[in-house]
Structures are given as structure tokens and as C-alpha cells.
Amino acid sequence: MNKKYVLIVVVVIAIAAIGGYLLFNHSADTQSTSVKQKTILLSKSAYMEVPDTKNVSDEVNKNGVHYYKNDKDDINITSCSNLSASSSSKELKKLKENVTTGAKKSTENGVVIYEKNGTYSIFVKNTQYNDTLLIQSSNKDLLLQCSQSVQFHDPAQKVEIKNDDGTTSTDVIDVVQKTESVVSSSSSDSGTSSSEVSTSASDWGYDWSSGGSSSGGGSSRAGGSASSSSRFDFS
CATH class of the missing domain: 1.20.5 (Single alpha-helices involved in coiled-coils or other helix-helix interfaces)
Known part of the structure; x- marks a missing residue:
């Protein structure tokens, strides 16, 4: 050969x-x-996705403010909704002032980002359905990814989170149930009733991103007939 x-x-x-x-x-x-994703049902009109990691901190305080902390993936989320007590609005407003004071402000893809001591922060707000949240991470790419997963929908429309094979997902953190339970218990103990969260633009100022909208489920994991909601972008 x-x-x-x-x-x-x-x-x-x-x-x-x-x-x-x-x-x-x-x-x-x-x-x-x-990275496998887990869905957080922030309220009856908002949800988002985060990396699915075990041993995360997830709690709701007496005012109905939800705190999610994932040290492994370095993502922290603070949120409140119209299910929260009226005092939760003041709590988030004070937190916003602490985060933005002395921070470096920038805008990427229409999203306002604050950087302070190596931590990036994005505020997302929906004034129609009274959802307010703060997303923080030292990883800006992960921060943007999580903020872009935020979806708003009409609370009258049920959104069911599904797996890729069409079955109902169990990878869900139900903040709605926790908030209703905590706020109801707190109101009963104090003998007062909670009121809706104040979400007027004049109360909060500007520099809030609007988040996404959901029409028929804005996420590949969401099913149902969620309708598109109006949003107000204060960026």
C-alpha cells in the first residue's frame, strides 16, 4: 500500500x-x-426564577416582607405585595434609601443597576398590582438573569408552574401562602387589620424597573392563561 x-x-x-x-x-x-431553576411565587400577580439550590434561607417577617437568601449562588431577594401589611412599604422604602445612598448608578438594557461595596442591586416594581422587590448579587450577569425572569400577570388568572414534560412542578417557593399566614396571624395578635401596600410613584421616587409581563405564561415553566398586565417603568 x-x-x-x-x-x-x-x-x-x-x-x-x-x-x-x-x-x-x-x-x-x-x-x-x-443550572436547574426554581420558581418563587412572589405574590398572586408575580413570580420569578432563581437557581435551584438546597439550604437557602426563605422567610417572611411580621410585616409580610419576604426575604430569600441563596449564599451558594449569591442571590438575595426582598419583596412585598398587596398581601403584606401597610408597614412593609415603609420597610422597603428605607431599604431602597440605604442601598442607593452612595451607590454607583448605571443602566444596562433599560435596567437601572446600583453598585455599592461590590454588590449590585436592581429594584423592580409593578404599581398596578402592588408588587415591589429588590434583587441583589455580586454577580451582575446572574442579577440581570434573575431580574429578567420576573413576570407579572393579572391576579385573577391562575398561573401553574410546569416542568418541561408538562407535569406540575414541585420546585416552587410559595411566598403567597407564607405571607397570608404571617400577616393574618400578626393582625389577629395586634387586633388590627392590614391595608394594601402604598405604591404611588411619589412615595417611592423613580429608578424602578418594570419587570416582564406574562401572556399565556411568560416563562417556559409557567402554564395557564395569565394575561398581560400594565406596567410602569420608572427607570
Whole structure:
């Protein structure tokens, strides 16, 4: 057999083998870096997605303010809704003042971002349905990813979170149930009733991003007939 021909065959086989190896490893790396998502039902009219990680801190205080902390993926979320007590609005407003004072302000893709001591913050607000949240992380890309997953919908429309195979997802943090339970208990103990969260623009100022809207489920994990809601962007 011609030595030149044999050499060509060997080279072709070697290239094919190397190409297959690289393709296999790239596929494996892609799969290994794929992050499973968990849905947070922030209120009856808002939800968002975060990396699905165990051992996260998730609680609602007596005012109905929800605190979610994920140290592994470095993402913190603080939120309140019209299910919260009226005092929750003051709590979020004070937090906003602390975060923005002395912070470096920038805008990316229409989203206002505050950076302070290595932590990036985005405020998202829906004045129609009274949803207010603060998303924070030292990873700006993750911060933007989480903020872009925020979806608002008409509270009269039920949104069901589904897996890729169409089954109902169990990877859900139900803040609605926790908020209703805590605020109801707190109101009963004090003998007073909670009122809706104040969300007027004059109360909060500007620099709030509007978040997304959901029409038929804005997330690939959401099902149902959620309708698009009006949003107000104060960025």
C-alpha cells in the first residue's frame, strides 16, 4: 500500500477521533453547567426564577416582607405585595434609601443597576398590582438573569408552574401562602387589620424597573392563561 495513502488515512482517523472527543466533552460541560431553576411565587400577580439550590434561607417577617437568601449562588431577594401589611412599604422604602445612598448608578438594557461595596442591586416594581422587590448579587450577569425572569400577570388568572414534560412542578417557593399566614396571624395578635401596600410613584421616587409581563405564561415553566398586565417603568 502506498505509504502516502496510509499516512492520509491515519491523519483523517486522528482528526475524527479528536473532533469526537472535543464534541463529547463540550456536550458534557454544557450539561454539567446547566443550572436547574426554581420558581418563587412572589405574590398572586408575580413570580420569578432563581437557581435551584438546597439550604437557602426563605422567610417572611411580621410585616409580610419576604426575604430569600441563596449564599451558594449569591442571590438575595426582598419583596412585598398587596398581601403584606401597610408597614412593609415603609420597610422597603428605607431599604431602597440605604442601598442607593452612595451607590454607583448605571443602566444596562433599560435596567437601572446600583453598585455599592461590590454588590449590585436592581429594584423592580409593578404599581398596578402592588408588587415591589429588590434583587441583589455580586454577580451582575446572574442579577440581570434573575431580574429578567420576573413576570407579572393579572391576579385573577391562575398561573401553574410546569416542568418541561408538562407535569406540575414541585420546585416552587410559595411566598403567597407564607405571607397570608404571617400577616393574618400578626393582625389577629395586634387586633388590627392590614391595608394594601402604598405604591404611588411619589412615595417611592423613580429608578424602578418594570419587570416582564406574562401572556399565556411568560416563562417556559409557567402554564395557564395569565394575561398581560400594565406596567410602569420608572427607570
